[in-house]
Amino acid sequence: MRTKLKMIYWKGEKFWVGKLLEHPEIMTQGETLEELEENIKDAYTIMTMEDVPEKHKVKELTLAV
Secondary structure, three states: OOOOOOEEEEEOOOOEEEEEOOOOOOEEEEOOHHHHHHHHHHHHHHHHHOOOOOOOOOOOOOOOO
């Protein structure tokens, strides 16, 4: 399963810092932009899929909001 997300990022004093627009609670840093991208992918996976077994099913739901 692939998910496309948008990352907002900036250069801090020492590190690149970024967060996901769709999940602003997921934020991380890296010494390089490439490291930041890898760290944000890892953070997303940990926050959203860590406790899901490798063999799982996906079902789309419709919610009335």
